[in-house]
Amino acid sequence: MSRALIEMDGASKSFGGVKAVNNVTFTIDEGGVIALVGPNGAGKSTTFDLMTGFQKLDSGRRRTMGIDTTRSPSYRFPELGVARTFQKVRLFPSMTVLENALVGGLAKFHSVSAAEGAARRALERLGLDDRADRSPAELTLIDRKRLELARALVPEPTLLLLDEVMTGLTPHEVEDAIMLIRQLVDEGVTVLLVEHLLKVVMRISRRVLVLEHGQLIADGTPDEVQADPQVIEAYIGVPRHEEVDDAGR
Numbered sequence: 001m002s003r004a005l006i007e008m009d010g011a012s013k014s015f016g017g018v019k020a021v022n023n024v025t026f027t028i029d030e031g032g033v034i035a036l037v038g039p040n041g042a043g044k045s046t047t048f049d050l051m052t053g054f055q056k057l058d059s060g061r062r063r064t065m066g067i068d069t070t071r072s073p074s075y076r077f078p079e080l081g082v083a084r085t086f087q088k089v090r091l092f093p094s095m096t097v098l099e100n101a102l103v104g105g106l107a108k109f110h111s112v113s114a115a116e117g118a119a120r121r122a123l124e125r126l127g128l129d130d131r132a133d134r135s136p137a138e139l140t141l142i143d144r145k146r147l148e149l150a151r152a153l154v155p156e157p158t159l160l161l162l163d164e165v166m167t168g169l170t171p172h173e174v175e176d177a178i179m180l181i182r183q184l185v186d187e188g189v190t191v192l193l194v195e196h197l198l199k200v201v202m203r204i205s206r207r208v209l210v211l212e213h214g215q216l217i218a219d220g221t222p223d224e225v226q227a228d229p230q231v232i233e234a235y236i237g238v239p240r241h242e243e244v245d246d247a248g249r
């Protein structure tokens, strides 16, 4: 069996009376693309926050690269090989594009010049190197997303968590994003996606986890998950025969 990168054991998180994540257990093993899907408010982003130390677990445990990180803060994760993007792009407006990318490498490299080298390589990869000295305010939405992805790549992660990076992209931009994800996988990066574009998810993932109301209701291959009645009911909300009818078959 391949190496366990992140193990969540009985993870729970509530906000007031809302159980955002409710006793969830899963392991993210190494290799390929894995997706975390579910309806709006199912707890996907909170699960990402719990996996990366951006939210404290109310109960349950977390291991990262085999180390108990249940109480570790978010800044420890890049050096462990885990990086992420956010659903709402988080950039520093008073810093340049290069500086925003470079921040992603400080915890890993412990030297500004090494982090700057990695940041320049990541910006080049995302096609932003010609705007390194600009303000992020001058970038379009897609380029701000690219910059956030560049920042996540700077520490050269083993596991990359992408929170809805394809939302709002044109079909052409989605294909570019898929190509980049596949290149990263070829280089040995494991990619965990939260994504609403189900067709894309089913095309590129080897494994799909489904959350509903904070609980894990399915975990399997795209074919297994799409055939699961609980998933069809909860997530797609349309009985299978109606879907088939819609497709004109």
Ligand SMILES: Nc1ncnc2c1ncn2[C@@H]1O[C@H](COP(=O)(O)OP(=O)(O)OP(=O)(O)O)[C@@H](O)[C@H]1O
Pocket: 015, 018, 019, 020, 038, 039, 040, 041, 042, 043, 044, 045, 046, 047, 087
């Ligand atoms: N910081 C917070 N404070 C209060 N409630 C929160 C907070 N973060 C999330 N929630 C609530 O927890 C639940 C799960 O939210 P979460 O954002 O994790 O779901 P999601 O699956 O990522 O949703 P979406 O697909 O809409 O992004 C929702 O009911 C949400 O309103």
